[in-house]
Amino acid sequence: xxxxxxxxxxxxxxxxxxxxxxxxxxxxxxSRNRKVGLALAEGRPxxxxxxxxxxxAEGVGTARExxxxxxxMGIDMPITQAVDDILxxxxxxxxxxxxxxxxxxxxxxx
Numbered sequence: 001x002x003x004x005x006x007x008x009x010x011x012x013x014x015x016x017x018x019x020x021x022x023x024x025x026x027x028x029x030x031s032r033n034r035k036v037g038l039a040l041a042e043g044r045p046x047x048x049x050x051x052x053x054x055x056x057a058e059g060v061g062t063a064r065e066x067x068x069x070x071x072x073m074g075i076d077m078p079i080t081q082a083v084d085d086i087l088x089x090x091x092x093x094x095x096x097x098x099x100x101x102x103x104x105x106x107x108x109x110x
Contacts, residue, residue, distance in 0.1 A: 025059070033059035046087055060087055078103060 025033050036057045039049040050057065067084035070077040082096040091099070 032057040036060060040086065041093065046089065059083075063087055 025031050028034060032053060032055055035053060036046070036049055036059070039052075040046065046060070050060070063080060063084045064087070067077065067080050070080060078100055082091070082100055085091040086093050086096050
């Protein structure tokens with residue numbers, strides 16, 4: 001169960017907090033990351049979006065750093081890579097989604 005000896009109660013709450021943050025980032029009207037995504041979907045360039053936003057959208061830099069670290073460590077993170085590709089202008093959103101959907105299925109952790 002959730003409270004087994006191999007799961008610390010703080011892990012559960014960190015997981016719930018992380019899930020809440022993810023949901024709010026995706027759906028919240030005040031989310032800067034969501035605003036960036038919506039503006040990208042309108043075809044606006046990232047540099048101008050960030051200037052107009054006037055605040056830091058943490059996801060932009062985080063996606064770049066996580067994708068870079070994953071590549072250095074040889075870890076396959078296709079969703080992170082797709083997000084970074086879109087943010088860096090290497091691929092459009094539709095092409096990124098199509099590439100993700102066309103990947104060969106495999107078990108997680110492989």
